[in-house]
Amino acid sequence: MQHHWMIRSSRHIRRLLLLLMAMPLLVACVATPSTEQAVIPQSDESLITITEALSQVATSTPAISTSTATATLTPLPAATDTPTVAPTTTPLPPATTPPTATRLPVTTNAGNVTATPTTVPIADLLTVLPRPTPRNNISDTVRVPILMYHYLSTPPADADKYRLDLSVTPANFAQQMQYLADNGYTPLDLYDLALVITQKQDLPEKPVIITFDDGYRDNYENAFPILQQHGFKATFFVITGPIDQGAEQYMTWEMVEQMSQAGMRIESHTVTHPQLAGMERDDQYFQIQSSQQTIADHIGYTPRFLCYPGGFYDETTIDVLRELDMWGAVTTQGGQWHSFDGRYEWPRMRMRNATTLREFAGLLEQ
Numbered sequence: 001m002q003h004h005w006m007i008r009s010s011r012h013i014r015r016l017l018l019l020l021m022a023m024p025l026l027v028a029c030v031a032t033p034s035t036e037q038a039v040i041p042q043s044d045e046s047l048i049t050i051t052e053a054l055s056q057v058a059t060s061t062p063a064i065s066t067s068t069a070t071a072t073l074t075p076l077p078a079a080t081d082t083p084t085v086a087p088t089t090t091p092l093p094p095a096t097t098p099p100t101a102t103r104l105p106v107t108t109n110a111g112n113v114t115a116t117p118t119t120v121p122i123a124d125l126l127t128v129l130p131r132p133t134p135r136n137n138i139s140d141t142v143r144v145p146i147l148m149y150h151y152l153s154t155p156p157a158d159a160d161k162y163r164l165d166l167s168v169t170p171a172n173f174a175q176q177m178q179y180l181a182d183n184g185y186t187p188l189d190l191y192d193l194a195l196v197i198t199q200k201q202d203l204p205e206k207p208v209i210i211t212f213d214d215g216y217r218d219n220y221e222n223a224f225p226i227l228q229q230h231g232f233k234a235t236f237f238v239i240t241g242p243i244d245q246g247a248e249q250y251m252t253w254e255m256v257e258q259m260s261q262a263g264m265r266i267e268s269h270t271v272t273h274p275q276l277a278g279m280e281r282d283d284q285y286f287q288i289q290s291s292q293q294t295i296a297d298h299i300g301y302t303p304r305f306l307c308y309p310g311g312f313y314d315e316t317t318i319d320v321l322r323e324l325d326m327w328g329a330v331t332t333q334g335g336q337w338h339s340f341d342g343r344y345e346w347p348r349m350r351m352r353n354a355t356t357l358r359e360f361a362g363l364l365e366q
């Protein structure tokens, strides 16, 4: 608050406002001064700063030039990215009160075409819940298949056995997503999973989590449209170094941002995809924190999940994840059961080039 800008007389304020309204660049529509004045307190004892008065004019002006209006509506990414300063003293409701404040709506998918997946605005979520911990020290262990994809394209003719094995064709992926839709599966993200485990958020009858490792460009070109057709959300673990360098095989930041805005989750797969196990603590910290920060700069909030490159990690890695308030991490170990204690070692199901639809269905039902 700047006191030398403070004015005690509403008459002065009104003169100032009238001056401002007369500026044709600021206010295009001159027929609305009464509306604008109405929002300014009329009482003489009210204290109003010029900046407050300006902001009130700005918010109540209905017609400004198109470019100004766009600028006003553009969200400020920095403002939403403040999880570490979010209030930590939010009281939990008493036991008799239904815990609706921290409960989130259940994600539902009606199988309609080009539906937008339901994702909770993470900035809102973090305000309520900076870091989810079990309510009353009780957490749930739940079975949710987490599917792990890599390349989403027909492998090139000269592909080595690893590339071949890690490539799922768009046709197979389309069939698999259709299977999920036809059989009533509800794709969740890892934030949902964390809240199911720690906050008893409702789990849909047939949950599934769809993940992609490495951030290949074919994910954007081939998987993203199919996911959108079903209104499914998925999680993409990206390696930030190659994206920063504009590597052709990887998505661009524009693609990443577009997917994030469409309800997909973008999480960390480190900066350069090293084998973390055995690395110096400082190096591990850099790989995780730097990639987390870079992603945050592009999507507007701090991602809270890591995927270990190659599935390798050690005690130091988990220590760094705790220090960075990461909510969880996924491995390449097979399995479907997830707990709070095991949150840095959640297992996944590997999707292969050779995985048939029958095998896919069987994996989900394990």
Ligand SMILES: [Zn+2]
Residues within 6 Å of the ligand: 213, 214, 269, 273, 308, 309, 310
């Ligand atoms: Zn990887």
